Amino acid sequence: MKLVTFYSGRGINIVKGENQYVWDDKGNKYLDLHAGHGVAFLGHNNKTIVRYLEKQMSEIMTLTTAFNTPIREEMLKELDKVKTGNLDNVFLLNSGSEAVELAMKSARKITGRKKFIAFKNSFHGRTSGSLSVTWTKRYREPFEPLLGPVDFLDFNNIDELKKIDENTAAIIVEPVQGEGGVIPAKEDFMKALKEVSQDKGALLIVDEVQSGFGRTGRVWAHQHFGIVPDIMTAGKAIGGGFPVSAVFMPDWIAEKLGEGDHGTTYGGNPMAAAAVTAATKVLVEENVAEQAKEKGEIFMRMLKDSLGDFKSVREIRGLGLMIGIDLRLNPAHAIKVLQDSKILSLKAGLTVIRFLSPYMITQEDMEMVVNAARKGISETESKAVTS
Numbered sequence: 001m002k003l004v005t006f007y008s009g010r011g012i013n014i015v016k017g018e019n020q021y022v023w024d025d026k027g028n029k030y031l032d033l034h035a036g037h038g039v040a041f042l043g044h045n046n047k048t049i050v051r052y053l054e055k056q057m058s059e060i061m062t063l064t065t066a067f068n069t070p071i072r073e074e075m076l077k078e079l080d081k082v083k084t085g086n087l088d089n090v091f092l093l094n095s096g097s098e099a100v101e102l103a104m105k106s107a108r109k110i111t112g113r114k115k116f117i118a119f120k121n122s123f124h125g126r127t128s129g130s131l132s133v134t135w136t137k138r139y140r141e142p143f144e145p146l147l148g149p150v151d152f153l154d155f156n157n158i159d160e161l162k163k164i165d166e167n168t169a170a171i172i173v174e175p176v177q178g179e180g181g182v183i184p185a186k187e188d189f190m191k192a193l194k195e196v197s198q199d200k201g202a203l204l205i206v207d208e209v210q211s212g213f214g215r216t217g218r219v220w221a222h223q224h225f226g227i228v229p230d231i232m233t234a235g236k237a238i239g240g241g242f243p244v245s246a247v248f249m250p251d252w253i254a255e256k257l258g259e260g261d262h263g264t265t266y267g268g269n270p271m272a273a274a275a276v277t278a279a280t281k282v283l284v285e286e287n288v289a290e291q292a293k294e295k296g297e298i299f300m301r302m303l304k305d306s307l308g309d310f311k312s313v314r315e316i317r318g319l320g321l322m323i324g325i326d327l328r329l330n331p332a333h334a335i336k337v338l339q340d341s342k343i344l345s346l347k348a349g350l351t352v353i354r355f356l357s358p359y360m361i362t363q364e365d366m367e368m369v370v371n372a373a374r375k376g377i378s379e380t381e382s383k384a385v386t387s
């Protein structure tokens with residue numbers, strides 16, 4: 001049997017992980033700023049998460065939400081500690097894309113409208129619904145017709161919001177665009193989005209699958225902008241490595257959804273509930289968001305000081321520990337040099353080197369990244385000159 005994968009291979013065989021590091025089968029240690037596309041934000045082999053999962057595994061692994069189980073009660077109590085605004089209800093699913101699907105379905109059912117507004121450079125997933133609001137043509141075109149209509153507007157451009165009309169079921173936005181190039185939203189833009197959504201009777205879906213759970217320096221990235229979404233999606237870091245995602249909503253939306261509107265065999269299974277419980281405990285007890293804020297500021301300053309003068313560096317940007325170096329050249333070689341220097345990173349958009357660091361990254365780790373990035377970027381520049 002051969003494994004089908006749609007990701008280009010990195011050529012290394014990872015056998016274990018501990019905190020911010022992973023090891024390959026040859027014993028090489030890597031600083032993991034790829035972190036499974038940001039999933040391992042709380043670190044690999046996090047002891048609290050492992051303990052909760054092991055205990056749960058030995059008690060009961062599978063139950064649909066038709067049955068109560070204590071771990072779910074514990075999870076709900078934990079999630080209360082990281083609640084945003086009036087989003088008092090949570091539905092659990094298994095992947096970010098699936099959470100976006102439910103958010104979109106909910107918006108259609110509640111508003112009775114069909115249209116979605118999304119933004120250029122957005123990424124919301126690759127199932128048919130979530131793909132419909134994902135900007136990248138290359139991902140969308142082979143699978144059309146998708147769900148429609150969808151209008152893609154310029155991100156961070158308030159003027160564009162005039163185009164939003166009363167046929168809109170929902171506006172979907174990432175508070176920091178991740179896959180599209182690590183582009184933080186502007187505060188006045190997010191505030192304007194909230195206003196327009198209220199004026200037009202459309203729902204505001206904030207997709208926090210990548211930006212959420214402490215990474216940007218607040219538990220939820222939209223909290224930087226002083227707004228509360230109508231619906232929020234979360235995933236990746238919320239399970240501390242276990243596949244689980246979530247849709248958060250206020251009472252008035254939850255009350256309008258009922259039996260048959262959605263369902264998934266694994267959604268909210270006891271293992272996922274244990275993972276979310278443990279991850280939330282770590283997030284709160286270790287002040288993870290605060291640490292991400294402080295470390296993100298240090299990391300950003302170091303990167304700007306050391307790399308800001310390169311001709312090929314267009315911008316270094318981000319929020320907390322969600323950081324991108326936007327180049328005027330293809331970042332592939334620099335990402336390869338980083339990997340050869342035992343640092344895993346990932347691409348975003350066409351030109352960005354992205355770092356999705358676990359929160360326990362140290363200053364020493366950051367220095368290593370800065371040095372390897374210097375090497376990678378200067379080699380990229382000299383290759384561009386000679387080619």
Ligand code: PMP
Nearest residue numbers: 095096097123124125178209210
């Ligand atoms: N939304 C956002 C903002 C994402 O970054 C991603 C994944 N990169 C998704 C949705 C889809 O999540 P998943 O891959 O878990 O389906």
